[in-house]
Amino acid sequence: NAGVTQTPKFRVLKTGQSMTLLCAQDMNHEYMYWYRQDPGMGLRLIHYSVGEGTTAKGEVPDGYNVSRLKKQNFLLGLESAAPSQTSVYFCASSRTPSGGGTLAKNIQYFGAGTRLSVL
């Protein structure tokens, strides 16, 4: 059971280049998330998706775009990379809670991360 898989694990970009980070989950989860983690800071939500074909902005969405064409995949795109986007990016997924509770939705399962450097 792979869980949440992120590719690539490492990437170095030059300012202005574009790239796409791929997240795949095999747990049939409805919800998926992209976070970034910077030194001395907690994880900050970039974008999220509550189901196939839907996306929404999180706390720090500027400079990023996302797509959820398939339920199991959530793509994070950088159209024109900037040094401020140097970070570790984590993808996560969670299931829809049953019975109206929110806890199940917020037990999120994370990938191993992508370390991105923008020069």
Add this chain to the structure above:
Amino acid sequence: DQQVKQNSPSLSVQEGRISILNCDYTNSMFDYFLWYKKYPAEGPTFLISISSIKDKNEDGRFTVFLNKSAKHLSLHIVPSQPGDSAVYFCAASGKFKSSGGSNYKLTFGKGTLLTVNP
């Protein structure tokens, strides 16, 4: 505006002793609190949670205490083991509004690096 604060960047304890990791929050509308553990080069993994209507939840060596009046929670690990050495993140679940409508999200603290010495 940091709504979830972990004021201790690091903590060092001896194997077999108790580890106590602290977390403070400011938003009284948070409904669940979670602790995640993160090893280097891995993603965070869920450890234990507590509902805002409870004051204690226990799972093996891990116990989380919630003091709502003080807006404070703590994670106790007893006994501590070298394998517990990791970064521990406190997270709080709450509603927020975005382009996708109202939804719940996790707000994370900055993390505390726990080192358990043999």
